[in-house]
Amino acid sequence: MVRRVLSLTSGRIAVAILVLIALLAVCGPWLAPQDPLATSDNTLASASGAHWLGTDYLGRDVFSRLLDGSRISVLGSLEVALMALVVGAVPGILSVYSGRVFEWLTLRLADTLVALPFLLFAIAVIALLGNGITQAMLVTGALVSPLFYRVSRAATLAVARSPYVEAAIISGASVGWVVRRHVWVKVLPPIAVALAQTIGVGFVIVSSLTFLGIGVQPPAPTWGGLLASDLGYLSHQPWAPVAPALLIMVTVWACNLLADAIRDVSGEAGRALVNRRKARARTGTSAPVTVGGSR
Numbered sequence: 442m443v444r445r446v447l448s449l450t451s452g453r454i455a456v457a458i459l460v461l462i463a464l465l466a467v468c469g470p471w472l473a474p475q476d477p478l479a480t481s482d483n484t485l486a487s488a489s490g491a492h493w494l495g496t497d498y499l500g501r502d503v504f505s506r507l508l509d510g511s512r513i514s515v516l517g518s519l520e521v522a523l524m525a526l527v528v529g530a531v532p533g534i535l536s537v538y539s540g541r542v543f544e545w546l547t548l549r550l551a552d553t554l555v556a557l558p559f560l561l562f563a564i565a566v567i568a569l570l571g572n573g574i575t576q577a578m579l580v581t582g583a584l585v586s587p588l589f590y591r592v593s594r595a596a597t598l599a600v601a602r603s604p605y606v607e608a609a610i611i612s613g614a615s616v617g618w619v620v621r622r623h624v625w626v627k628v629l630p631p632i633a634v635a636l637a638q639t640i641g642v643g644f645v646i647v648s649s650l651t652f653l654g655i656g657v658q659p660p661a662p663t664w665g666g667l668l669a670s671d672l673g674y675l676s677h678q679p680w681a682p683v684a685p686a687l688l689i690m691v692t693v694w695a696c697n698l699l700a701d702a703i704r705d706v707s708g709e710a711g712r713a714l715v716n717r718r719k720a721r722a723r724t725g726t727s728a729p730v731t732v733g734g735s736r
Contacts, residue, residue, distance in 0.1 A: 478660055481500030484496060521582040525589050529587060529590040537594065559585070560649065637700035647664075651669075671685070
C-alpha cells in the first residue's frame with residue numbers, strides 16, 4: 442500500500458508535508474534560534490534578521506515559539522487519533538463475532554459518544570483531572586472513536602459473510618485467529634483512511650482547545666495559543682496570525698490528501714489502478730521500435 446500511495450502525486454505531496462511537520466515536532470525546539478519563553482522589552486516588533494516573524498506582546502520571538510509549539514500540536518493530534526483507533530476499531534471488529542449482547546452495548550455506547558459535545562465534555566474532564574494536554578486529548582479521542590467503530594464494523598461485516606471466513610469458523614478456528622488471518626487485512630485500508638482523516642481532525646481539536654487556553658499550561662507555546670494571542674493585537678500586527686493559521690491549514694489539508702490517496706489505492710480502486718499500470722507497461726514493452734522510419 443505504501444508504494445501505491447507514493448506512486449500518486451497527491452500521495453507524495455501529502456507524505457512530504459507530513460514528514461516535514463513531523464521533523465518540526467521532533468527538531469523544532471532545537472532549531473529555535475532563541476529561547477521561546479524569554480521575554481524582552483522589544484514588544485510587537487516587526488520581522489527582522491533577529492526575529493524572522495517579529496515578537497509578541499511580551500517581546501518573545503514568534504518564530505522560536507512557532508517551532509517549539511509544533512511538538513505539542515503534533516503529539517496532541519496523534520494522541521487523539523491513536524486513542525480513537527484503539528477505543529473504536531477493536532470493539533468494532535469484535536462486535537461482529539462476540540454475540541448480540543456485546544454488539545448491542547457497543548452500538549449504544551457509540552451512539553452516546555456521538556451525542557456528546559466533545560468541547561464541553563473535554564472542559565468538564567479537565568476541570569476534574571487538571572489542565573493537561575494528555576487528559577484533554579485522550580478524552581477527545583474517546584469521543585471521536587465512533588468513527589473507527591463504524592468503519593471497522595462495516596468492513597468486518599462485509600468480510601464476515603465471505604465463504605472462506607465462514608469455512609474457517611465452521612472448522613473450529615478461534616475468533617482471534619480469524620481476525621488476524623482474514624479480517625484484519627481487509628479492514629486495514631478503510632481504517633488507514635479513517636486514521637489519516639482523524640489526525641487532521643486532531644490538529645483542529647488541539648488548535649481549538651489551545652486557542653481557548655485549555656489543555657496547556659502557559660506560557661507553553663502551541664499553534665492554537667499563538668493564534669489566539671495574535672488576534673488580540675491585530676491593530677499592531679495584522680499579519681501575525683498568518684503563520685500559525687497557515688501551518689494548521691496545510692497540515693490538515695495534507696492529512697485529508699493522504700486519506701484520499703489511501704482510498705484511491707485500496708480495494709477495487711487500487712486493483713484497477715494496478716491493472717491499468719500493468720496494461721500500460723505491457724503496451725510500452727510490446728510497442729514496435731522504428732529506426733529511420735522503418736521497422
